[in-house]
Amino acid sequence: MPELLETVDVAKYFGGVRALDxxxxxxxxxxxxxxxxxxxxxxxxxxxxxTGFYVPERGEVWFNNEQIDGLNPNEVYLxxxxxxxxxxxxxxxxxxxxxxxxxxxxxxxxxxLDAPFKKRWEKQEIDLAKKAVELLRRFGMGKYIKSKISELxxxxxxxxxxxxxxxxxxxxxxxDEPAAGVAYTTAKELFEYILRLRxxxxxxxxxxxxxxxxxxxYVDYVYVLHNGRLLSEGKPEEVVQDPKVIEAxxxx
Amino acid sequence: MxxxxxxxxxxxxxxxxMVEFNVxxxxxxxxxxxxIYAILAISLNLEIGYTGMANFGKVAFYAIGAYLSAVLTIVxxxxxxxxxxxxxxxxxxxxxxxxxxxxxxxxxxxxxxSIILSAIVTGVVGYLVTYPTLRxxxxxxxxxxxxxxxxxxxxxxxxxxxxxTYGLFGVPHPFQWVxxxxxxxxxxxxxxxxxxxxxxxxxxxxVNSPFGRVLRAIKDDEVAALCLGKHVPRIxxxxxxxxxxxxxxxxxxxLFYLGSVNPDMFIPRVxxxxxxxxxxxxxxxxxxxxxxxxxxxxxDRALTFITPSLGLTAYITPDYxxxxxxxxxxxxxxxxxxxGLIPEKPIKTPALEVANKIEEG
Numbered sequence: 001m002p003e004l005l006e007t008v009d010v011a012k013y014f015g016g017v018r019a020l021d022x023x024x025x026x027x028x029x030x031x032x033x034x035x036x037x038x039x040x041x042x043x044x045x046x047x048x049x050x051t052g053f054y055v056p057e058r059g060e061v062w063f064n065n066e067q068i069d070g071l072n073p074n075e076v077y078l079x080x081x082x083x084x085x086x087x088x089x090x091x092x093x094x095x096x097x098x099x100x101x102x103x104x105x106x107x108x109x110x111x112x113l114d115a116p117f118k119k120r121w122e123k124q125e126i127d128l129a130k131k132a133v134e135l136l137r138r139f140g141m142g143k144y145i146k147s148k149i150s151e152l153x154x155x156x157x158x159x160x161x162x163x164x165x166x167x168x169x170x171x172x173x174x175x176d177e178p179a180a181g182v183a184y185t186t187a188k189e190l191f192e193y194i195l196r197l198r199x200x201x202x203x204x205x206x207x208x209x210x211x212x213x214x215x216x217x218y219v220d221y222v223y224v225l226h227n228g229r230l231l232s233e234g235k236p237e238e239v240v241q242d243p244k245v246i247e248a249x250x251x252x
Numbered sequence: 253m254x255x256x257x258x259x260x261x262x263x264x265x266x267x268x269x270m271v272e273f274n275v276x277x278x279x280x281x282x283x284x285x286x287x288i289y290a291i292l293a294i295s296l297n298l299e300i301g302y303t304g305m306a307n308f309g310k311v312a313f314y315a316i317g318a319y320l321s322a323v324l325t326i327v328x329x330x331x332x333x334x335x336x337x338x339x340x341x342x343x344x345x346x347x348x349x350x351x352x353x354x355x356x357x358x359x360x361x362x363x364x365x366s367i368i369l370s371a372i373v374t375g376v377v378g379y380l381v382t383y384p385t386l387r388x389x390x391x392x393x394x395x396x397x398x399x400x401x402x403x404x405x406x407x408x409x410x411x412x413x414x415x416x417t418y419g420l421f422g423v424p425h426p427f428q429w430v431x432x433x434x435x436x437x438x439x440x441x442x443x444x445x446x447x448x449x450x451x452x453x454x455x456x457x458x459v460n461s462p463f464g465r466v467l468r469a470i471k472d473d474e475v476a477a478l479c480l481g482k483h484v485p486r487i488x489x490x491x492x493x494x495x496x497x498x499x500x501x502x503x504x505x506x507l508f509y510l511g512s513v514n515p516d517m518f519i520p521r522v523x524x525x526x527x528x529x530x531x532x533x534x535x536x537x538x539x540x541x542x543x544x545x546x547x548x549x550x551x552d553r554a555l556t557f558i559t560p561s562l563g564l565t566a567y568i569t570p571d572y573x574x575x576x577x578x579x580x581x582x583x584x585x586x587x588x589x590x591x592g593l594i595p596e597k598p599i600k601t602p603a604l605e606v607a608n609k610i611e612e613g
Contacts (some may be wrong), residue, residue, distance in 0.1 A: 053479075073478045073479045074482060077479060077480060083479060085476070090476070091469045091472040093471065094465065095604075097607050098598075098603065102462075102466065103480050109462030109601070110466055116454060116461065118461070118602075125602045125603055126603070126606055128603070129602065129606035130606060132603075145607045145610065146604075
């Protein structure tokens with residue numbers, strides 16, 4: 001299978017801090033890849049470089065045979081690369097449904113000249129709303145459709161970020177700690193659903209996760225970051241045996 | 253009675269023009285001012301209430317609309333009637349007075365053309381002035397437009413072809429050919445109210461759509477909106493185009509009501525009057541903006557009509573009382589109804605109806 005996403009020797013410095021120092025990862029189409037590492041190891045920075053948030057000091061990011069480093073976040077998104085945030089960034093003045101329905105790109109009603117004419121976008125809007133409601137129900141959030149974000153629990157907010165990414169029908173989803181603060185069984189359900197999406201729709205996932213006990217059962221391959229460098233990589237069962245990884249996690 | 257616009261919302265004129273109290277005159281005067289300011293409040297609300305862009309220079313676009321309409325009308329009149337005099341000269345004003353009522357269709361045509369041109373030109377200027385600042389951050393936008401407005405005012409004060417500090421006079425009323433001034437201003441008030449209603453409908457339809465949803469998302473979290481594929485700088489510039497164009501229309505309407513312009517009508521305070529209306533009425537709600545405009549223009553117009561009969565000394569002008577009243581109103585609203593008189597409501601799109609249907613069963 002071809003590589004869907006690839007970073008080549010990516011580096012990002014913040015002053016003297018080498019947040020990323022030559023990281024190369026490969027994500028095959030249809031795979032579920034884990035990205036782990038202790039706090040401050042550069043996982044989120046790598047996400048930020050991939051999604052156009054930061055311009056890397058060095059190195060390249062390739063997606064679908066296109067070089068995407070240097071593009072703006074919105075352009076990266078439109079290529080089919082959708083991310084979530086570690087600290088959820090939802091829109092508090094919108095309802096849950098609106099937070100989900102806003103994600104699909106190129107909506108007719110979002111064009112300023114079409115927006116005042118409801119007839120032009122009504123059908124698309126209703127279709128999207130139905131899809132969004134279906135998704136929300138599947139994750140047990142059906143009764144919160146009309147709620148404000150401030151009325152949700154932390155776990156639901158976390159879930160909503162992931163659900164929101166799914167409606168955009170991306171090629172790859174970059175999830176930043178999707179299971180943080182989510183109950184163990186719900187987290188399991190979430191990952192089960194990720195596997196199902198992979199097999200049904202061929203979606204690819206790159207997942208940062210701290211809860212290794214949840215992550216390790218579901219990923220095909222794991223990259224371990226430490227101090228901005230790749231410490232180890234391999235199948236999950238190999239990586240957890242790697243003495244370097246054990247030392248980085250426990251020995252600090 | 254010629255309903256002269258007097259007083260503080262019109263800082264260019266002194267209170268010596270005060271006329272005796274006249275209920276019909278007051279109503280016509282107030283409703284015209286109300287409609288013009290409601291248009292401005294709706295346009296500011298689109299920017300600050302829905303998109304979260306602090307525009308501290310609304311008055312600049314209002315001024316451009318007014319000046320543009322004045323120049324267009326005066327130049328056309330002088331050209332048609334073969335008068336070669338500077339726009340601001342006494343000869344020009346005399347010629348305008350003499351020929352102002354001769355060709356009704358010319359007056360009306362120029363009125364319509366002025367509105368359209370003002371909208372386009374101010375929209376483009378708004379887009380150009382603000383586009384470079386959008387990438388830097390919200391505070392820069394406010395300061396840039398504020399200083400743009402002041403620079404424009406000082407330029408106008410010192411630019412002789414546009415009459416420098418005296419401004420331009422004698423612009424014929426679109427209904428100059430109607431002999432009775434009360435009927436004339438009455439018709440004009442109705443037209444301005446109609447345009448206000450049109451602007452309101454447009455703004456309502458614009459924000460109750462997926463586009464409006466994106467605007468609110470940008471207000472909440474620009475970065476998240478960007479990461480969801482929305483071209484935030486372009487959307488913001490578009491909103492400023494629309495907001496400025498609407499303010500330009502208000503400027504044109506203001507000019508044809510007064511018949512004259514001068515630079516000091518467009519001091520920054522006018523911008524903050526509009527802000528007060530939006531805060532009072534409710535940010536992110538067009539009905540609120542209109543309510544705010546109604547209250548503040550009412551206070552303003554009523555005070556300018558009533559104060560002289562109160563027998564106050566020269567040190568207490570309607571302006572002072574007005575400042576205190578508006579300040580008090582804002583404090584009271586923020587204390588008891590922080591969202592404004594009519595607070596923000598969820599967006600009305602079919603998505604909400606789908607959600608409602610599902611909730612029902």
